[in-house]
Amino acid sequence: MAGTQRYLRYIIFAFICLLLVFFFSSSPVPSSRLQTASEIIKEQGSKWKGSSAPTSADSGVKDVSSQPNVSSDKETTPNTSGHRLGETAPGERMNATFVTLARNSDVWEIARSIRQVEDRFNRKFNYDWVFLNDNDFDDTFIKVTTSLVSGKTKYGKINSEHWSFPSWIDTNKAAKVRDEMKQKQIIYGDSISYRHMCRYESGFFFRHPLMLEYEWYWRVEPSIELFCDINYDTFKFMAEHKKKYSFVLSLYEYVETIPTLWDSVKTFMQKYPQHIAKDNSMSFLSDDDGKTYNHCHFWSNFEIGNLNWLRSQAYLDFFDHLDKDGGFFYERWGDAPVHSIAAGLMLPKNELHFFDDIAYYHVPFTHCPTSEKVRTDNKCHCNPKDNFDWNGYSCTARFFETNNMQKPEGYEKQQ
């Protein structure tokens, strides 16, 4: 009997404990805990700027897309730009192509670049794309790139004569230079293939059989980004405004890679005065009227340009002259200063163009339009703080001064 009573006491005690635990853990009950599903939807709806909050008579879910102009909510901003996904721009196309030099191993990085170029520009224009390589492109490269490009894709192998040491180069001397540059930790200083690449981009890509049928090119490298919509035909712009060469970023070249380039340029100018344009951009390239090079150049990983100019006698004489001097191998001349000096000296300055509205990134620099209006009009997603244009290492201010162009509003704040 006493045992049964003890059990009863234990059970009552345990029951009281359970009641106390329940009381403290659930009291007081916040009213939000008791919201119904429709109330939750209503709350979410009022936080969503693009819609007006549903009234109590509503079901709680509204199809805002079917009534674009009826909202009284002043935070609603209807999209008034005329461009919609999937639209192809009407009108004639130019005789133009994208061109990319790449290895098979670059496939995923060039895929990223292509996707950006297509999304921001080429899905509306469907220009062709030529891929060049010193080896055969493999099936993966061809399959991936073909699937991404909206125009025709073409794949070319580079003639080995254009990707090897020319007969007049002393390969022992070149090897010694590479060793020295390696010691000095100069970027790509010990690379043979990088030198072939720079020489090829300087003197041969525009002569590849696949390129001969085109008049205009847009160079694209792996891993670039485009930040703004480009809603007009940039090739047509070049033609209509009589432009031959264009850029988005400019900077000072690493002097160790081109110690004698300007000497070679000066002997070219003496030998071929007929190739030098009267109204040239010498003040962009030199601070002492041509005695020395200030190392300013347009960054050639982005270029839109005229292939006939590169195939002109003037440019070919320029390239041959530089090539004979051997600096592609005895130093590490880049195609950026080579193209830039050629454009700066052999084209009248009004044939060069700065594409401010093509916002662009190639590691480690960004061009983001200074003007807020340009950025919003073109749906740009770059951070204006990243813009390199007015940085002390950029030459773009010098380009503006050479061409008496007015710098955009707000440039001082980005210096």
Ligand SMILES: Nc1nc2c(ncn2[C@@H]2O[C@H](COP(=O)(O)OP(=O)(O)O)[C@@H](O)[C@H]2O)c(=O)[nH]1
């Ligand atoms: N086929 C081929 N393309 C190359 C080679 N080296 C560089 N490239 C391409 O040449 C361009 C410049 O090379 P990249 O590595 O981007 O040089 P960086 O931008 O100066 O650092 C890119 O389009 C590369 O894909 C090479 O050995 N073979």
Ligand SMILES: [Mg+2]
């Ligand atoms: Mg690159």
